[in-house]
Amino acid sequence: MSKVASILRCTCPKCRKGRLFTSRNPYAFKGGLDMPDHCPVCHQDFKIEPGFYIGALWTSFPIVIILMALISLLLLVYFKMEMNWFFVTLAIILFLLQPIIIRLGRSIWIHLFVAYDPDAENK
Numbered sequence: 001m002s003k004v005a006s007i008l009r010c011t012c013p014k015c016r017k018g019r020l021f022t023s024r025n026p027y028a029f030k031g032g033l034d035m036p037d038h039c040p041v042c043h044q045d046f047k048i049e050p051g052f053y054i055g056a057l058w059t060s061f062p063i064v065i066i067l068m069a070l071i072s073l074l075l076l077v078y079f080k081m082e083m084n085w086f087f088v089t090l091a092i093i094l095f096l097l098q099p100i101i102i103r104l105g106r107s108i109w110i111h112l113f114v115a116y117d118p119d120a121e122n123k
Helices: 003-009 052-078 083-113
Strands: none
Touching: 003 083, 052 083
């Protein structure tokens, strides 16, 4: 699996097989953003240091900006939406996408710091 596919699927950056999140559903009220302490396949530590995932805010921000730009173009150019409705619609869409954005931000962040090891599960 490629690095991009591993990021999008939210799998372990080291073995690219174990899941980063305990629940497959990002919208689960309980545990939607919970992560195990380590990878169930290769035992890579997911809690690298206290506050590690605060840095994921830096990877989530560009995701939000890109989504805002694409959604804005769609709503304003294609649907020719009025400004009042545009801001309400944009806010609702981004609010609903927030759990997915947080997961992607964390996945990108850990992939920046942990290298892929094709033999990780055999160790």
